[in-house]
Amino acid sequence: MPETLKRLIDFISYMPGIGEKTAVKLAFFLLKANSSYMKNFARELEKLQTEVHDCQVCFGLTDGNRTVCTICADENRDKNVLCVVEDYLDMLSIERLGIFHGYYHILGGSISPIHGRMPNTLHFTELFDRVKNTPDITELIIATNPNIEGEATNLYIEENIPRKNISLTRLSKGLPNAGYIEYADDITLINAFKGRIRKE
Known part of the structure; x- marks a missing residue:
């Protein structure tokens, strides 16, 4: 198995509730996904770090300028x-x-x-x-x-x-x-x- 794919499987299996078999399935789904889906997926992942933040009142989640x-x-x-x-x-x-x-x-x-x-x-x-x-x-x-x-x-x-x-x-x-x-x-x-x- 290519090292790039192995690393992706490791990253996915690190997530709570996801075992190795599920991680492999998800990795191969991403491998076969079209480029448009992958670009959008990567963009949304990045937004998790840059746009999602705590609500100042309840400490739930909000995004953007809210x-x-x-x-x-x-x-x-x-x-x-x-x-x-x-x-x-x-x-x-x-x-x-x-x-x-x-x-x-x-x-x-x-x-x-x-x-x-x-x-x-x-x-x-x-x-x-x-x-x-x-x-x-x-x-x-x-x-x-x-x-x-x-x-x-x-x-x-x-x-x-x-x-x-x-x-x-x-x-x-x-x-x-x-x-x-x-x-x-x-x-x-x-x-x-x-x-x-x-x-x-």
Whole structure:
């Protein structure tokens, strides 16, 4: 096999969830693709680095000259509810189902000292400032993953929330322990979201 093709397979197989067989199939697809497709594909890959950046409000993703994402810019959403998630993929999983119409705040991960993720490395300060300075927010949904790191993150939010006149809710226990929101099936996630539990 040519070294160029081997290197491409190595790059593709480095991606999460892609094994060697899938990497080989994708590499050969790209090898046989027409030049127009390849030029467009290469251009879009480059744009990922140059045009896609964090939303200044929720820390989701936006692009171009936009400072906020389309969700944060949508004034028709429910301004009373803020859903806190660990990462962008969790937000996409919830948003795709159409069960939530408020706004999001993306922490950028969960608290995990063993992995070097401490509160000061995540977007907690911005979350607490947002809650403190936005009196319209009456409910904070903590939609962290149901594992040790997610529970630690949940507890940290509960203990440090700057306003006491806000309802804190948690997704119901339908999600599997040590699971991840982005991998939950639609029905489980819908039920967990609709049956969320208020923290006393």
